Amino acid sequence: MSAFLEIRVRDGSGAAFLAEQTAFEFFEEAGVARSDVLRIHVPGRGQETEWTGAVRSELAPLIPALQSVSLFGDIAAVLLLEAQQLQAGEAETLAELLAGADPDAVRLVVVSEGATPAKLAKALAAAGAAREEIKTVRDSAAASWLASDAKRRGLRLDGAARAALLEVFGTNLAAMSSALDQLEGGPPPSADEVRSRFRSRPDEPLWLFTEALDAGDSTTALRRLRDILVHGHPLQLLGFLEGDLRRRSLAVSAPDIETFAEWVGGRASDFRTKKDWSKTRRTTAASLRRATDALARADRTLKTAPEDLHRVTMERLTVALAIWYSGRS
Numbered sequence: 466m467s468a469f470l471e472i473r474v475r476d477g478s479g480a481a482f483l484a485e486q487t488a489f490e491f492f493e494e495a496g497v498a499r500s501d502v503l504r505i506h507v508p509g510r511g512q513e514t515e516w517t518g519a520v521r522s523e524l525a526p527l528i529p530a531l532q533s534v535s536l537f538g539d540i541a542a543v544l545l546l547e548a549q550q551l552q553a554g555e556a557e558t559l560a561e562l563l564a565g566a567d568p569d570a571v572r573l574v575v576v577s578e579g580a581t582p583a584k585l586a587k588a589l590a591a592a593g594a595a596r597e598e599i600k601t602v603r604d605s606a607a608a609s610w611l612a613s614d615a616k617r618r619g620l621r622l623d624g625a626a627r628a629a630l631l632e633v634f635g636t637n638l639a640a641m642s643s644a645l646d647q648l649e650g651g652p653p654p655s656a657d658e659v660r661s662r663f664r665s666r667p668d669e670p671l672w673l674f675t676e677a678l679d680a681g682d683s684t685t686a687l688r689r690l691r692d693i694l695v696h697g698h699p700l701q702l703l704g705f706l707e708g709d710l711r712r713r714s715l716a717v718s719a720p721d722i723e724t725f726a727e728w729v730g731g732r733a734s735d736f737r738t739k740k741d742w743s744k745t746r747r748t749t750a751a752s753l754r755r756a757t758d759a760l761a762r763a764d765r766t767l768k769t770a771p772e773d774l775h776r777v778t779m780e781r782l783t784v785a786l787a788i789w790y791s792g793r794s
Contacts, residue, residue: 466494468568469594471586472576479602479636481578483610487597488544488574495572497542503530505543507550519558524551531562533570541571548577551585560588568592601670602636610638618649625656633663635692671705679744681791683784690783699767699775706786707760713790714753716745747792756789 470491472484489499508523515522526543533541551559563573563585575581575589589596602610608631615622622630634641644663648654654662674693677686693702712729719725722742726733733739759782766778 467593467595468495468566468572469563469589469592470574471581471589471594471596472574473581473596473598474576474578475599475601479607479638480599481576482638482642483599483602484576485544485546487599488576491574491595492542492544492572495540495542497540497572502542502544505545507545507547507555509547509550510552520555521552524555524559527559528562531559531566531571531573533567539570543571543573545573545575548575548581548585549579551582553582553584556582556585560584563588563592566592602638604631604636607631607634607636607638607641611641614642614645618645620645620649621653623653623655626654626659629656629659630663632688633660671702674702675706675709675790678783678786678790681787683787686783686787687780690779694776694779699779700764702779703760703764703767710753710756710760712741713745713748714757716742717748717750717753744790748790749792752789752792756786759785 470488472487474480474484489502492499492502503526505524505527508521518525520528527545530541530543533539566573575585575594580586581589608627611622611627611630615627630641630644634644644659647662671693674686674689677683677689690702715728716725719728719742722733722738725742726735726738729738729741731738763778763782767775770778
């Protein structure tokens with residue numbers, strides 16, 4: 466077993482939660498209790514308190530931990546979060562410390578939301594670090610996690626109760642885990658009890674909404690619309706849809722993916738470019754014109770009509786876009 470683990474996380478709170486779970490499982494395999502793990506969050510620029518030598522004060526405890534020597538079998542365990550925010554000098558300092566670290570005395574997990582700084586990533590690889598990538602948590606992965614975690618806890622949840630938890634929390638696994646903490650040890654809850662007890666809604670990325678539209682799944686799209694409007698204003702969503710529609714229109718107009726990539730300022734090999742290019746193959750120019758007109762009408766309604774009409778306007782727009790984007794008309 467390696468003494469070091471690098472975890473790279475795609476966006477989303479669910480993925481970050483899974484990264485921490487993976488880290489603590491790594492420590493448990495080394496015989497380190499969760500309470501003995503030193504958690505360090507790398508501050509963003511402007512968020513730090515002060516500098517202590519080559520690193521900011523928040524990172525200073527890392528230095529003695531990585532310099533530990535195993536005399537009595539003790540292990541120093543460190544969980545370094547948001548490592549993508551390390552400054553160049555800090556990454557270089559940690560890389561040097563890592564090169565001299567005693568693998569019998571240290572367990573280090575580095576979690577980056579994106580790319581780990583190159584010098585530190587190179588040092589981790591040279592030290593034989595294991596590496597994992599945790600992608601964005603989707604609904605199916607959240608459902609699998611819920612079933613597994615409920616079983617681990619001995620918590621009996623029927624299908625309706627699980628569906629209610631997923632409806633309330635979406636892919637926010639941290640919030641769902643807290644809810645399971647509250648339910649554990651009690652009688653099996655019904656779906657209605659879940660909804661009445663936990664009233665928060667997930668604050669999830671807007672692309673999940675457009676994914677439902679692309680699939681023509683108006684039921685899921687309407688549920689996501691309700692969740693989005695808990696945290697944001699309809700005009701915010703409309704602005705996102707306008708930008709998304711612009712990319713769709715460019716994809717339909719472009720003769721090839723290379724031209725489309727040039728128009729949107731990306732690269733043909735980029736994941737988003739390829740996804741936008743492929744999903745618009747089933748969308749017609751006529752459907753995009755209808756969508757453009759509908760967005761313009763919705764914009765006027767949101768800016769001029771009473772607020773009571775805003776939700777129904779967005780609901781009607783959602784159903785229409787699900788038809789047009791999925792190629793059903």
